[in-house]
Amino acid sequence: MSSHSDSKVKVITGNEACAEGALAAGLKFYAGYPITPSSEVAEVLSEELPKIGGVFIQMEDEIASMGAIVGASLTGAKSMTATSGPGFSLMQETIGYAAMAEVPCVVVNVMRGGPSTGLPTLPSQGDVMQARWGTHGDHPIIALTPYTVRETFDLTVRAFNLSEQFRTPVILLMDEILGHVNEKVVLPEAHELKIVNRQKPVVTPEEYLPYEHTPSGVSAMANFGEGYRYHVTGLAHDQTGFPTNSSAEIDKLMRRLHRKIDDHLDEIIEVEEYLLEDAEVGLFSYGSSARSSRHAVRMAREAGIKAGLLRPMTLWPFPEREIVKHTAQVKTWIVAEMNLGQIAHEVEWAVRGRVPVTKITRVDGDPISPLDILAKIKEFV
């Protein structure tokens, strides 16, 4: 990365774009543990963070990495870690802590084949449900899925912005293809970027409620060490942050945690509609698989078939309304993904039987070929 850093035009990998996006978003603290295929994110940041006065630390495992970024974020530092499947599993308990204690942070998962050690050097999209439900208990989550190197940069910035705006952990779901593919990109200048910072308290320390039930659901966040001495816990707590056993307080907390996401779907959910206006065959695809799906749509159009692609950049919360919007028009949905149908089930649930939903699945470490998708499209014509 450094050899190109004086130029706006670069040829970089998705992992490098992720590191660059994080720095552009204001990253000041990275903690991580080596794991293929994500390690380049850490390698780039170990070189770049000390130069800007930020902190890079390689921890003893992924559990420690996740704890460290939550601790650092409480002092005001924008914080991130990056990992892959096995490490993502180890982080789950602390991701739940960050959701409960409302600590902004970004967790990057460059997905590889699983379960277990699985396919360390090969792509997969097998962690999309773990990203949603990996930690225990009812909790909201935001997960973003880029499909190109440039979009990895953009969505990394967005991941930080959303985590700061909503005081919540945000998952960036990449995959091995995206992590390691080299693409030419023109990265934006700093002034072209919209950067969001957490809302700081405007009241005195005496009046400050770190977990206030505000109308938006998001409360102001003070940094440790700046005079607002408050308590942070993973236990169910009241507006002051201290543990409570009051069922009324617990209910308010739990519903507010969800409300702050559910009431802002328009701000959080982003999708791309590609040739979908008149499409009869709708494809739903994300991440690297969306590259194949997009290619298949183009080939189908060349063959005179009205195919289109709905591509979520936000996977969680799930873009149900966007699917429903097009379900009146398409005759079928085809979901291509590198797992056995984890998101296809969500699409089926959104469609509720109005049109058929067909899965194209692959779990052998190879990407889905555009030709396989095209063949499936042709079955509906």
Next chain:
Amino acid sequence: MFNYDYYLRLSKFPLIWCAGCGDGIVLKSLIRAIHKIGLSKDEVCMVSGIGCSSRLPGYVDFNTLHTLHGRALTFATGVKMANPKLHVIVITGDGDATAIGGNHYIHAARRNIDITVILFNNHIYGMTGGQVSPTTPKEKKASTAPFGSFENTFNISGLAQAAGASFVARATVYNAVQLEKLIERAILKKGFSVVEVMSPCPTAYGRRNRLGAGVDMILAQKEDSIPFAKAEKMSPGELDGKIVTGVMVDIERPECREEYQKLIDRFQAK
């Protein structure tokens, strides 16, 4: 009369700790040590894991962070690395720090990061009802060792020493004056410092092992305590069942955050 109230969140009282528990003595010793050093409340960050002792930060008026079981040192490492101006004090127990959190304990010591650990050793998992811990002495009973523990135990202080801590000491709640002094020295020490405090649990450990009430257990600490200097001249057999107290390690060693700062400064100078 010392004014503890200034440092306490009295609205959170009463404490959850049982009558006869040693943890309250540690709380008071800790407050006196912080007061003596003269730290402002804003510059102290107290981080804990899960367990009886880990509830302590909820009662004190600092920046307080009650984390996950075993993980206090990971959060504390993030706090200290991101804001080295904060005095980071970790409150943890024997199970929290050396069973589920053992990996973090040795790595924090290896890094010699400037964090002070007050490690409450009560030989048992008190909060969950008295299960066997890595420090339950052999043959002592626990709810998951009904016939007595058959496992060997950890030497918690020895572990910190071997892993590279700059300051390691052991104290008892019986000798609260010594405890306060050791905590003070630990906080003032640049680097990773550990004060292992023997804090009796009459409810979950003493009762099951017929060790008497809280007062009896605290008085027994007086009988069992041996200073390090004296212990060095005793055989392992003579030291069996004894509590070796005082300063075990006090050395100078490069500190993690300061070493990292040198790296930052190198780039700032350019």
